[in-house]
Amino acid sequence: MPTPASSADVRNVSAWQVFLIFLRLGLTSFGGPVAHLGYFREEFVARRRWLQESAYADLVALCQFLPGPASSQVGLALGLRQAGWSGALAAWVGFTLPSALVMAALGLGLVAGHGLVPAGVLHGLKVAAVAVVAQAVWGMARSLCRGAARLLLMALACALALLLPGVAGQLGAMLLAALAGLALWGRAGAAQSPAVHDTLAARVRPRTGALLLVVFAALLVLLPLAARAWPQGWLVLADAFYRAGALVFGGGHVVLPLLQAEVVTTGWVAPDDFLAGYGLAQAVPGPLFTFAAFLGAAAGHGAGGWSGAAVCLVAIFVPAFLLVAGALPFWERLRHSARARAALSGVNAAVVGLLLAAFYDPVWTSAIHTLADFALAAVACAALMWARVPPWLVVPLCGVAGWVFLG
Template identity: 60%
Template structure:
C-alpha cells in the first residue's frame, strides 16, 4: 500500500521533536500537534484526538505510542520504527552519558535552562489545549464533558483519574452525541497492520509477562531479571510519564540493584533532557548492579520498557481500523475526544503549571511563549530556545 510520506521524512520530523520536546508526555502531545497536525497536516485534530484517546486507554508510554502510530500511518512499519528511534534516542543517549559521569552545565545557568524549559512547556500545553478545545469541544454538550473530565482528572489519582475521565467521555458520547453533526475530516489510510500480526503481538505481550519472570527465577540470569523488571514496568502503567516511577523504584531500588541516591540523581537528569521520561530506563539499566550494565544494560532496559506498550498498540490497531468509522463508535469517540481536552487541561494545571510558574517572572515568560505560538505563529522549537534563554535571565536576576 502506498504511504503518504517517506521514512526519511518521518525520521527527521521526530528527530527534531526528540531534541526539543521538553516537559513530559502531555507537553509532547502538544509538540506533536503543533508540528505534525497544525504545520505538516499529517492528520486533523479529530483523528489526532482519536489516536490520543486510544493510547490513553492502553498500557505503556502514551506519547511514544502516539508518535509510533503516526509514523506507522505515514510511512509503514519502517516509519513507525524511525519515529520511535528518532524521538527516543536523543534523551536515551544523554542519560547514558550522564550515567557514565559526563559533565553537566553547572548552576545557576543549568538550573535556569531547566526552569525555562519547564516554563515554556506551560505555553506549549496551553496552546494544544486551546486549539483542541475549539475543534473537539465546540458546543455545550462536549464542553460540559470536557469540564467533567477535567474535574475527574484533578480529583482522582493520576491513572484512575485519566481512565475514569475517558470512560465517562465514552459513556457520555453514547448517550448525548448520537447523530451529532461532525464536519468531514481528513481521510486517512488504515494503519496497515495485518490481523495475524496483531494477534501475534498480543500473544508476545502475554508471553513476556508470564515467561520472563519464570525464566529469570529459573535461570538466575541477570539479563533476564533486568528485562523482566523493565518489561513489567512498561506493561502495567497507563499514560506513561511520571506514573511509571513507583514501578521503576520497586523494580530496581527496593531490589537493591540501584541505590536511592543514584535513582534520584538519574531522575533529576531525566527532567533536564527532552523526549519521553521512559528513557530514564536507559540510565537505570546502565547503572544497575544486575545485568551487564553500561551501554548493554541501557539497551536491554530501554527495549524492555517500551516493548510491551508498542506490542499492545500494534495488537489493537487493525481492530481499531475496523470499528472507528461506525456511528456508535464515532459518538463514543466524540465524547472521549472532549474528555481528552479536559484531561489535557487538568495536566496543564498540575503538574505543568504548578511546578513551573513560581512567580511573576515565570508567568510573564509563559504568557510570552503562548503569544509567540498563537499570534506570531512561531515554531515550537524556537519557543523552546526563547524559554531556555528566558530561564537563564530569570536565574541571574
C-alpha cells in the first residue's frame, strides 16, 4: 500500500495527469460543494494518498475561512501542490470545463432549458450526494475526532452551524474551536494529532503569496473604477462577477443573491431565465459557480454569447485562485507551529462538525423525503463504504434509480 505523500515526493504527477483526474471528477461530481469535498477526500486521501487526512482537513479549513467556492479552492490547491502553477490551472479547467460548457450552451439557447433533466433523475442525484457526504463525514470523523474532547467540539460546531446558519455560524464555530484547541493542547507544546509531515504549498513563496493578495485587493478596488470610466459590456460583467466571487463566504448557493442583484435587477438577464439557469445548475456535475457561464452567455446589452460566458466564468473564479495561492505559504508556515497545530486540531474537529451540519441541511433535507429515498441512500452508502464501488459509478446509478423508482 502506498504511503501518504511527503514533502519530498509532492510533485509526482504531471499537469496532464492532474487535468485528466479532475476532468473525471468534473464529469461525475454531482451534489454541490459539500459532496465535492467528499469526492476529493476519497480520490486524493483514501485512494491516491496524495496527502494525509490531517493535511486535507487543514486545507479544507483554510478554504472555509476564505471567501469564494471552497471546493474549487481545494481543487486548485491540490493541483498546485502536485504539479505547480500548471497543475493548478489543469485542476481548475478539468473540474470546471464540463459543466461550464453545458451551462454556456444553455445560456445561448442552443439546448432547450426547461425540462431537460427528468425530475426523477435529479432527485436520484441528490440522494447520491447524501451517500457521498455521509462517507466523507464518517471517514474524517474517525481520523480527526478521536477522543471525547474532539467529539464534543465536533458536536458543538455542528449545533452552532445549525442554530446560526450562514457565514457567522461557520466562522464562529471554527474560531471558537481554534481557541478551545489552543487551551486544551497548546500548553503541551503540540496537539495530540500527528505532527505535520506533508506540505500543502508547492513553489509558492511568501513574497509571491503577498503579491497575489495585493493583486486580489487591487482588482477589487480598480475594476469598479474602470467599469465606471469605460462602461463596456465585458468590463461591467467582469467587475460584477469578480466582486461576487471575492465577497461571498460559503460559496455555492450563497453567491446567488449577489448574482441576482448584479444581473437581474440591472436588466442584464430576465428573472425567469435566471431561475431556469439556477435550476439547471443543480443538474450538472462540477462547481455551482459555473452558473456564471450561463448568465454571461445569456446577458443582454450586447455583452452575451461565448465571450460573455468566458468573461463571467473567469472573473468569478479569479478571486478564488488569488486568495488560495496567496494564503497557502502563510498557512503552510502557521500549521507547522506547535501551538498552531493545537488550534488546528480544534479547527479540524469543527470542520467535521460543519460538514455534519451541511449533511443534515441542505443535503439530507433536500433529498430524503420518503422511505424509498432513505432506502436508496442506504444502498448507495453501503456500496461506497463497504462494497468499495467508486463514486463515479454510484452517482449515475442513483440517477437511473431515481428516474425508475422515484420519478
